[in-house]
Amino acid sequence: MDFDFDQIDRIINARSVAIVGASSSPFKFGSLITTSQVQVGFEGPLYLINPKEEEIMGHKAYPDLRSLPETPDLVYLVVPAHRSMDILRECADIGVKGVILVAAGFREAGEEGGKLEAEALRLAADGGFRMIGPNCFGIYNPRNGLTLLPGYDFTKIPGDIAFISQSGGFSVHLAREGQSLGMRFSAVVSYGNAADLDEADFLRYFARDPQTSYIAGYLEGARDGRDFADALAEAAAAKPVILWKVGKGESSRRAVVSHTGSLAGSSDIWEALLRQCGAIEVSGIDETLDVLMALQKLGRKPGRRLLISGGGGGLGTYGADLAEDIGFEVPALDPASFERMQVALGRAGAVAGNPLDIGAPLIPLDEFEGAMREAAANPTTDVLIFDLALNFAYPLLGPEGLERAAAILIAAHADSGKPLVVVLYSRACDPDDLKYEETLRRMRHRMLEAGLAVFPSMPRAIRALERIN
């Protein structure tokens, strides 16, 4: 069907929702999504439907859709595949306009499932409703309080990242870790088999959605290659689009078929397509998050001249190796900056330059402050990277000293206006000692709030920079 913004918008920004198959029995999808949705709290009426129960988690249970006091904008359908058809007919009868079909057992499960999926599509077309799924986890939308399966701990603070995903698991993983990293979402859509609404629809929708500044996606295939390419080019012209495409090898293509019944297509064609359309290609949840982090904190194309600094000569050498391997520069300092940095450092063990080795895990903080100021202000610095092994600096500085170190980095960024990347990690991660992790998370939170990008390792930082440049 043709793209229709309002149809999709009515699903994503639904004002009333019914869960058919809501349940209190553990280990069932119907129970998981009901628990999550009740916990998160949908902003409008939430109707729970199960003919065998009177009350579910403190909510009245309705026997069927027809018994509801109104026609809901959206029906979350979590009954098994073979029982879905009757409910879809009921949806059509009462004039529902949007359905999420959660169950598996459709096209991805073989011939019988394929027939069921075709039947569902026919019912949607005849009944005049649009459908997400089947074989999906649903929608997370912090604005109206819709949540994914089992996104019980998703914030209701909205943001400007949209994520669309054929995998339910990855939709939850990305949204959850993004949230921990301070990212906020306009919406996350797990769309599974894409029987009706597909990747092209969601790309077009989020390209137009004013709440969305970044679009990321996990794809196993595209139903219509040409239409997808058009939608992708259109979306990437409007805002940054980050895509993770799987199904490039033989058994991963086999896995794609049994996962979402998609046709994966060849690796080369996909890579060329994404490049031509202006999308950023990534691989994995971690890299998707890293690139989102880089785009949000550093902006698109922050420059290729890196100043790499930290405590120790090895890490500068290593960072420079990684950077140069992908065509970045680690240029010499401007002579005036170099001189001022030497004065600021003024001690054996620290080596002014680029890479900048401050000599110890962290030198006395006044010297550190001077060195960071010069490193950021130096005219050949496009992006300043500071590597901080937290467990290494902790015994010298304590948590208060580390807080001051964070403040120095934040000031270097604020005063110079230069993008600043912190590589922050602890190499001590014993089973019984969480103090470094606790301090690390607090520092990371503070630095992220102040507009610094924070990555857990130098390769991930450098790779993210490469992707956005």
Add this chain to the structure above:
Amino acid sequence: MDFDFDQIDRIINARSVAIVGASSSPFKFGSLITTSQVQVGFEGPLYLINPKEEEIMGHKAYPDLRSLPETPDLVYLVVPAHRSMDILRECADIGVKGVILVAAGFREAGEEGGKLEAEALRLAADGGFRMIGPNCFGIYNPRNGLTLLPGYDFTKIPGDIAFISQSGGFSVHLAREGQSLGMRFSAVVSYGNAADLDEADFLRYFARDPQTSYIAGYLEGARDGRDFADALAEAAAAKPVILWKVGKGESSRRAVVSHTGSLAGSSDIWEALLRQCGAIEVSGIDETLDVLMALQKLGRKPGRRLLISGGGGGLGTYGADLAEDIGFEVPALDPASFERMQVALGRAGAVAGNPLDIGAPLIPLDEFEGAMREAAANPTTDVLIFDLALNFAYPLLGPEGLERAAAILIAAHADSGKPLVVVLYSRACDPDDLKYEETLRRMRHRMLEAGLAVFPSMPRAIRALERIN
């Protein structure tokens, strides 16, 4: 000088140590190493030398080497470069056989420093002692209680991994994180500029050391390419050797010179050399640790046929993508295993096969147990990989259920005798909630103890498998 096992052994397994430049002033190397060494507790006599102090950290301070009651096996020299020459003469005078020169400011610092380094070498040759450094952090040896700078929290439980490193920082990072991951070391040597004892000496030493089963190294260059190649081939014939070589690009070579004064050499030559000599090339602390983990838990060449499993179809597809990209197989199950697995799973949402999608973060544990047993026993499985998003499974199973899941994985490994890899992570890492991290570390510890390999992400697991195959 020619390789001499006993000379090096007398340094590494020293029975008495003097620290010249021991100090109580914070932020000085002399104080850091003294604190660490006193805290860790050297097994034999530890002499602290500083003419300006009477007592340091509860130990009597001696004014100079000549005042000691015996000639120590090893002298840790932490006075500045220009003041080292007098002490080296003193070492020669009293018959010291081993010296660690910690200070920077030698060859890596320019012409003046180069002259000092040449002078130190001449003093060592004339005085009949061997030298580690300059510009290094020293030695960690759990057997006699020597420790690195600032390895105050290093265990005294010995193991069978030797790590040699031109970077002091990386020597500490690798040893510290390795320790958290249950790895134990025969010794870690930070050797800096390699003025006297160099990479070839240490490779030969640890190749012969009966305590050492694995040798890992961080290199910026090699003093004598031919000698290094001989030593490497010899070591790699004796035991697995894992090398991380930096200094491949222009500014990283510049960084190498200012870090340890080494000649880095071209990237291609190094890669070919490492391959020909039978070493495993890696990049970064994380990858070095991953490969050590893989070697210790899975053995060399565990096989290229992977069974990839976890909760969700996406991760199997992604894992298969990564595996096939580097020439691994994700083969179909043996038909009999497939049938038994279908019976064990017996529920919608879970898909028997390879990749194996158990359908939810974790299904009821009896079904999980049956599926894992079949997956491990399946004849086309060389290595079983299970992906566990801890934060995803936690709300369903709680910490006790997760402990049982760990026991099921441990049993699948023990009963089948197949190598088992767990990809274990939490995607919820909020600043104020450490419960997942706590559970994760406890589970990881238990699984590592039971011989499973545990990695934090699928790409790192697959990459480590590739390196050892």
